[in-house]
Amino acid sequence: MEPVTTGQQETERRRRIRRNALLLTGFALVVYFGFIVAFIHSRS
């Protein structure tokens, strides 16, 4: 993943930053809620 700095590539980089951040946030939320739901399921 080579970094880029100009023009259209800069727009592409910003899109990639947003996508990375959203993916990581989503992952953290899935672990958090998934974890609790899994335990509720195992106890019911």
Add this chain to the structure above:
Amino acid sequence: MADAHAAHDHAGHDDHHGPAKGFYQRWVKTTNHKDIGTMYMVFAGLMFFIGGAMAMVIRAELFKPGLQFVDPQFFNSMTTMHAIFMIFGGVMPAWVGLANWMIPMQVGAPDMALPRMNNFSFWILPFAFLLMLLSFFVPGGAPAGGWTLYPPLTVQGGNSLPMAIFAVHMMGISSIMGAINVIVTLMNMRAPGVTLLRMPLFCWTWLITAYLLILVMPVLAGAVTMLLTDHFFGTTFFSSAGGGDPVLYQHIFWFFGHPEVYILILPAFGIVSEIIPTFSRKPLFGYESMVYATASIGFLSFIVWAHHMFTVGMPLAGQLFFMLTTMLIAVPTGVKVFNWSATMWKGSITFEPPMLFAVAFLFLFTIGGFSGLMLAIVPADFQYHDTYFVVAHFHYVLVPGAIFSIMAGVYYWLPKWTGHMYNMKLAKWHFWLSTIFINVLFFPQHFLGLAGMPRRIPDYSTQFAEWNMVSSIGGFGFGLSQLLFPLAIWQCVKGGERAADRVWEGAHGLEWELPSPAPYHTWESPPSAEVVARGTIGH
């Protein structure tokens, strides 16, 4: 270096590029990575002193047998809050502060990838810790069940439980946002030519730390949420009365807790890997093996958690698995210690304060590592568990490990941040006093633990009196000598001999291609291929 200066001359003439005026605009609303890094560091420093004051209460109470100063409930609050303040308020924010300051400068990026989130992740923290402090004033006092918040003890506590749980959630959210920022920055903001395997080790160790954070902080948040529902909403996740299992909590907690230990120490490995080559005037020995060793330690940290709880009982196969995987960690750690030693071998070494702290790290962290190996042996752990031997072990790993490395990092980069050299004599006094007293403080705790003194008790049998007194004297000495640290920093911020751009003769890295003090905005234009080649040549 001319390229770097030329890039910043432009910024210097543009009034819009300086810091905003007024406290609110400059500090509360800032999105500048250096400002946010500074706030994190100042906050961490404050938390170190609050957590340190709690440690002084603990050592004062343990100075001699009998109950002297505080009642047992308050003593338990002190041990609990000392840990929470030092881990979540001191070490972790200090690392995030250093990451904020250095990562963009080291990879040739103008700022962190998500600057507004960066601001938010910092400003959550003061509220989280204010809430923790306020819990001292509610009926029942602050949490006193240990930083692990084990049920059923914790859920039997006073009104502070929901405050602590909300505060832990806020700390977790802050850490996760900080980790996302680091990952996204390192993956997307590196200047052309700064490939992953040309990144400084501090960036590499932080990248792996950030992944650990994202993987485990939600687990801790999930565990404490279940504690909350057990306490207030009638669930029985961890209550055997309703079919739950308190040992389950311990598994979940340590699934977070062990990687957490590496979250605290991996960035220290990165800093030491920056400092030792600089002051040995040699490239780091085995750069790539350092990266792979860090990644291996990160991976192994997920499969060793139950070594914290051998004594709760588990099948023999489980004991063997967790014992052997724990011992396996010694392999990549040994690679690191070997590489640091090999870097110094036949180097042209000088002992400025950052190097002194880094060398002390190498010796003392290794002592902590060895006592960790002893604790990994199941039958031996049955003897050592919950004794002062464990306290000695993890303090050797965390104080001369994590905290000395933070100090080393501050002494290493402070001239770059402020543009001034600090008082070397004062910094060396700080080092020698810290190093002597830390050993007086923690080494006797090995003897106490082996003799059977349990952790988390305000009173003890008279057979433990002598070494406790020695340990307390070391504690007071260490605590007092830490006052030299803010003094040295304050003097350096206010003035002093002008620092060169490449502050240390043997330093390599893009941050040393920038002027000292580093301008408010750096690398607005990416560094040229020539600057990148020079700035990353040390690898």
